[in-house]
Amino acid sequence: MCPLDWGIGHASRCVPIVNALRMQGWNVIVAADGRPYEFYRYEYPKQELLRFPGVEIRYPKGNSMILAMAARVPRLVAGLRDEHNLLKKLVIETGANLVISDNRYGCWHPHVKSVFMTHQLNIMMPSGFEFASSLLKRINYSFIRKFDECWIPDSEDEGGLSGRLSHCLRLPDHCHFIGPLSRLSAPLPEPAALPCPAAEIFVLLSGPEPQRSILETMLIDQLRTTSHTAIIAGGRTESDETMIIDGRIKLFARLGSDLVKYYIQKSDHVICRSGYSTLMDLAALGKTAILIPTPGQTEQEYLALRLSKMNVHYSVAQEEFQLSEALSESKGYKGLMVQNDYMVLNQRLKRLYHQAMAFRAR
Numbered sequence: 001m002c003p004l005d006w007g008i009g010h011a012s013r014c015v016p017i018v019n020a021l022r023m024q025g026w027n028v029i030v031a032a033d034g035r036p037y038e039f040y041r042y043e044y045p046k047q048e049l050l051r052f053p054g055v056e057i058r059y060p061k062g063n064s065m066i067l068a069m070a071a072r073v074p075r076l077v078a079g080l081r082d083e084h085n086l087l088k089k090l091v092i093e094t095g096a097n098l099v100i101s102d103n104r105y106g107c108w109h110p111h112v113k114s115v116f117m118t119h120q121l122n123i124m125m126p127s128g129f130e131f132a133s134s135l136l137k138r139i140n141y142s143f144i145r146k147f148d149e150c151w152i153p154d155s156e157d158e159g160g161l162s163g164r165l166s167h168c169l170r171l172p173d174h175c176h177f178i179g180p181l182s183r184l185s186a187p188l189p190e191p192a193a194l195p196c197p198a199a200e201i202f203v204l205l206s207g208p209e210p211q212r213s214i215l216e217t218m219l220i221d222q223l224r225t226t227s228h229t230a231i232i233a234g235g236r237t238e239s240d241e242t243m244i245i246d247g248r249i250k251l252f253a254r255l256g257s258d259l260v261k262y263y264i265q266k267s268d269h270v271i272c273r274s275g276y277s278t279l280m281d282l283a284a285l286g287k288t289a290i291l292i293p294t295p296g297q298t299e300q301e302y303l304a305l306r307l308s309k310m311n312v313h314y315s316v317a318q319e320e321f322q323l324s325e326a327l328s329e330s331k332g333y334k335g336l337m338v339q340n341d342y343m344v345l346n347q348r349l350k351r352l353y354h355q356a357m358a359f360r361a362r
Contacts, residue, residue: 002100005032010103013182014100026098052086080106097113098352124302144172149176150175153180185284194262198231216232223249224246229248231249231267234252270290273300280338288335291315291316311333313330313335
């Protein structure tokens with residue numbers, strides 16, 4: 001299992017797949033780096049982990065995401081080559097029969113069943129760059145076709161949760177919708193001990209730096225001018241830091257999935273990014289939220305706008321965010337409940353198991 005290491009969203013949404021693999025008797029190895037590695041080390045202390053470095057990406061402080069990414073193209077290409085070569089070594093060392101990659105384009109193997117998972121078949125381009133969409137889509141498909149299967153973590157009908165990101169006019173033939181994935185969808189025991197009581201506001205931070213820290217600082221500054229109680233889950237899985245601010249604001253560098261689920265359900269308001277993994281978590285619980293897209297990240301901006309128009313979540317740009325206004329304006333949004341029985345996922349895994357065993361017997 002190889003999740004992308006840009007924040008912890010890709011790692012967290014792989015949890016149902018790891019659980020399903022274990023239930024079917026697979027020996028699971030998670031190959032990750034950075035915060036995803038620390039996420040699994042914290043959530044699954046007995047899980048076999050391997051350090052698997054990826055291409056380090058830091059989001060710009062402004063909105064020039066497309067220009068920042070374009071400048072890193074040579075580094076990204078070299079990183080994919082290194083990633084692919086390292087994966088081939090890991091397959092030999094571990095004897096792996098199956099590779100599942102969450103948005104890591106270099107994690108395919110010519111002689112081992114390889115699965116690519118993504119919700120972005122159609123990569124959104126910012127205003128002024130729409131002319132490049134068709135070319136980028138063809139490039140994206142050319143990488144995806146190197147894998148034996150492509151899994152889309154969404155439902156197939158009515159645009160699903162991801163809308164135009166994955167509900168394209170024509171998909172590669174090996175694509176399969178497996179339903180939305182959430183670490184919070186499985187029954188989790190209520191936390192045995194709470195680090196603090198539930199608060200009015202629960203903030204769930206995620207994503208790469210520096211934008212994660214920028215939003216954290218902005219929210220704390222605005223919370224301090226109010227009388228609201230708040231709990232902030234910082235998304236920094238490498239740290240155990242906790243902090244109490246003005247007696248009303250509790251900041252935790254990281255929280256386990258059981259606590260995240262508990263605080264989402266018990267809070268009056270949830271504030272978070274509009275990353276797809278976070279949206280799947282909200283949908284698994286039927287909870288509405290105030291969405292603040294990462295500046296310049298067109299995928300998050302598209303998802304936030306789409307769900308706002310559907311009256312699911314209130315959305316506001318980071319540079320326009322005012323806490324009191326957002327709390328008031330978010331009233332009346334209905335949220336969205338989406339459940340997944342994981343039947344398709346389990347069927348795909350069983351099929352891959354038999355194919356892998358047949359290939360190994362040759």
